[in-house]
Amino acid sequence: MPFGLLKYGLSSEYPAQQHFNPAADLKKHYDVVIIGAGGHGTGIAYHLAKYHGITNVAVLEKSYLGGGNTARNTAVIRSNYLTEEGVRFYRESVKLWQNLSNEFDYNVMLENRGQLTLAHSDAAVRSFRWRAEVNQHMGVRSELVDRQQIAELVPNLRMSEESRFPIMAGLWHADGATARHDAVVWGYARGACQRGVELHQLTEVQDVEITAGRVTAVLTNRGRVGCGAVVQAVAGASSVVANMxxxxxxxxxxxxxxxxxxxxxxxxTPHVSSPHVHVYVHQTSRGEFVIGGGSxxxxxxxxRATLEQRESLSAAALELFPFLAQARLLRQWAGTTDMTPDYSPIMGLSPVENYYLDAGWGTWGFKATPICGVSMAELVATQKVPDIIAPFALxxxxxxxxxxxxxxxxASH
Amino acid sequence: MDPSISPTQTSRRSSLYRRHSQLNAEFHSFGETIAVHHYGSDETTQAQNLGLADLSTLPRVGFKGAGALAWAEQCGVHFPQQPNWASKQPDGTLVARLSSSELLMIGDYSGHSPLIDRLAAADRPERVYPLPRADSHSWLALCGSHAPDTLAKVCAVDLRPQHFENGRIAQTSLAKINAIILRSDIGNLTNYAIFSDSSSVEYLWDSLLDAMAEHLGSPVGLQALIDNR
Amino acid sequence: MKILTCPLNGPRNMSEFTYGGEYHPTPDHADASAREWAEHVFFHHNTAGVVTEWWCHNASSYWFLAERNTLTDEVLRTFDCDQLYNQRIDFSAVTTPETRK
Structure with missing residues (x-):
């Protein structure tokens, strides 16, 4: 069997798939310049090219494709939010996720695992009841579950009433899912590049040229690039780029x-999260336990990664899953979360006429990737703000x- | 003193009184308040090794604000030049200076402080605000030759006597909760007064007793501190 | 653990402190517009570099200012806020066309 694999690997009949065009010279002008080649940036490029016929598009990336927060998030997909505007937005995104592999013919390894959020206080139970009501009203599968149901959903969760913060109830979200984050950005980038979009890696935007309230060009480490419109999709550097x-x-x-x-x-099987003990845990299809927490x-x-955070994340994870005490940590990393005052994104128009914002992605950016591709591309193409993102205006x-x-x-941040 | 006194006889109670009752504490009245007199026997010696006392019912009060120090001075209070030091007043009350605009006044073990009574009744000018420290904060006393070793297990600040003089204050984290730690020796007995949020004192009490176990520490009544004077 | 030097209490573990946001002067409350207030309350420079920001030492509830590099997490200096705030500001209710709306 290993020989078959080796033969396949070396055979010229099955060459390695080229995901996107190799970096070409920058053109003098593009109709649309997208800053940032993560899931959002490439998603917007993909939808511009495929559904709006706008293919004179450059995606400029200072590092490499999908190397920022697309690669660093913990790949949680869910829509059990609290506000009508939020639930509607993430619900549409979760729907798009279901068909994403078919959309661009690239397996994003979507797994519908479900997500369980734990309440350790009366106040949390009340807020879960509220969320469940809002969610169900909006057509999202979300329900309050009791201790027995929790024990059935997650048999190895510590349900002791002797623990520091005993589990009182849970919010079960059957629509919760996960996907392979790299595959998402590769799928979008490939689909966009096949339709003529140019992806330029190691191309850093260093300044933005504005004339009479309109963007006319971006200045990069590879020279000036004229443009008809700019979309910034740089989670983790939103303020720095917007400042330009x-x-x-x-x-x-x-x-x-x-x-x-x-x-x-x-x-x-499911994602388990506890805002109270500041941790969420799930097991990937590779078998690794992913442990994340607050900012x-x-x-x-x-x-950088810190010892303090490793200590507090471990303590919190062991509070829920004592068997992890035997587990060895493989790696620890960080992403940069652009936290907004209301924990919702900033999308749409900006004070500069043809400069569009896809920013403020805090800890909710990955799950929103498909809906951002759809709605931001529509905004850029039609110059009308789609209803679904209108509430998120700056x-x-x-x-x-x-x-x-x-x-x-x-997890609380 | 009436040996049969109950900890619930007055409205001012320590959050820990049920724990004391479980340890068969005997409560006595001290001045206007009720506190644990003793749990077992020979607590005077126990306190010299390692003891933990709950003094939460004894008087204390704080004053804060831009005018607090000037007003206190006018009222005849002597406070240290530097923040995070405490000094003793003629009536036995300890005055801790917590910042450039805040004082904490702590009565002695008699359960009565003439200074606190006088300041509580006095007119306060603008920008002097009283802080109800007797309600907001519990008061524990950790004493004995092993007290520094115990604190070293739960606090990052070096509180050993050779580095932390009598009368000094550390406002810091103790067993992961906020605390004001004041070294206030009793005669030759090393003693730390610990003030922390009343709502978490049960946790702190248990944590300190746990940390004390390896040095054979145990709870002691207020009488053990008085007897060591 | 990282150590921060509190102007009141001296060097302490970072875990004893709470971050309190960027320092920026308060708008004139007598005639600032709702828009200016919104900007003051919600918007931040979020500079990548040296910033002046508020910190609180939890155990003493003491607020002070620090200059910190947000690229390296290096603290350049900490200082008492009395250097910037030395008089009391009294607020009185103000009715502007925007607040009436």
Whole structure:
């Protein structure tokens, strides 16, 4: 059997699949420049090219494809949010996820595992009841479950009433899922490049040229690139890039750390998260336990890992799953979360006429990838804000109309 | 003193009184309050090795604000020049200076502080705000030759006597909760007064007793501290 | 653990402190517009580099200012906020066209 695989690998009849065009010279002008080649940036390019016929598009990436927060998030897909606007938005995204592999003929390894959020206080139970009501009203599968149901859903969860924060109830979200994050960005990038979009890696936007309230070009380390419109999709650097266009955002950027254990046999099916003990745990299809928690306590543009966070994440994970005490950690890493005051994204128009924002992705960016591709591409192509993203406009902070999702995070930040 | 006194006889109770009752504590009245007199026998010696006492019912009060120190001075209070030091007043009350605008006044073990009574009744000018420290904060006393070793297990600040003089204060994290730690020796007995949020004192009490176990520490009544003076 | 030097309490473990946001001057409360207030409350420079920010030492509830590099997490200095705030500001209710809306 190993020989068959070797033969396949070396055979010229099955060459390695080329995902996207090799970097060509930058053109002098593009109709649309997208800053950032993560899931969002490539998703927007894909939809512009495939559904709006806009193919003179460059995706500029200062590092490499999908190397930012697309690669660093913990791949949780869910829609059990708290506000009507939030639930509607993430619900559409979860629907798109279901068909994503077919959409671009690339396996994103979607697994519908379900997600369980734990309540350890009366206040949390009340807020779960509220979320379940809102979710069901909006057609999202979400229900309050009791201790016995929790024990059945996750047999190896510690249900002791003697623990520091005993589990009182849970919010079960059958629509919760996970996917292979790299595959998402590869699928979008391939589909976009096949339709003429150019992906330029190691191409850093260093300034934005604005004339009479309109973007005319971006200045990169490879020279000036004229453009008809710009979309910034740079989670983790939203403020820094927006600042180049003279736009101030309501964002603080915090590191968020996660870690994985070495692989084990399948033991845990759903995602389990506890906002109270600040941890979420799930087991990947490879068998590794992914352990994530809240953002770091203070803002930082640095993806270093800290011992303190390893200690507190481990303590919290053991509170729920004592058997993990035997597990060895394989690696620990961080992404940068652009936290907004209301824990909702900032999407749509900006004070600069043809400069579009896809920012403020905090800890909710991965799950929103497909809907962002659809809605941001529609905005750029039609210059009309789609209803589904209208509530997330930057202007909402001036109108005091925040979309408060602080109560719907998987771990408190 | 009436040996049959109950800890619930007055409205001012320690959050720990049920724990004391479980340990067969005998409660006595001290001044205007009720506190544990003793649990077992020979606590004077126990306190010299390692003891933990709950003094939460004894008087204390705080004053804060831009005008607090000037007002206290006018009222005849003597406080240290530097923050995070405490000094003793003629009536036995200890005055801890917590910052450039905050004082904490702690009565002695008699259960009565003339200074606190006087300041509580006095008119306060603007920008002097009282802090009900007797309600918001519990008061534990950790004493004995092994007290520094015990604190080293649960606190990152070096509180050993050679580095932390009598009268000094550390506002820091103790067993992961916020605390004001004041070294206030009793005669030759090393003693730390610990003030922390009343709502978590049961946790702190249990954590300290757990940390004390290896040095054979145990709870002691207030009388053991008085007898060591 | 990382150590932060509190101007009141001296060097302490980072875990004893709470981050309190960027330092920026408060708008004139007598005639600032709702838009200015929104900007003051919600918007941040979020600079990648040296910033001045609020920190609180939890155990003493003491607020102070720090200059910190948000690329390296290096703290350049910490100082008492009395250097910037030395008088009391009294707020009185103000009715502007925007607040009436």
């Amino acid at each position: 266009a003279g736009i101030k955002l309501p964002i603080h950027s915090y590191p968020l750390q996660a870690m994985v254990t070495q692989p084990y046999k399948p033991l845990l 770091d306590p203070s803002p930082l543009y640095n993806t 202007e909402r902070f001036y109108r005091f109309e925040q979309i408060n999702e602080a109560g719907a995070t998987a």
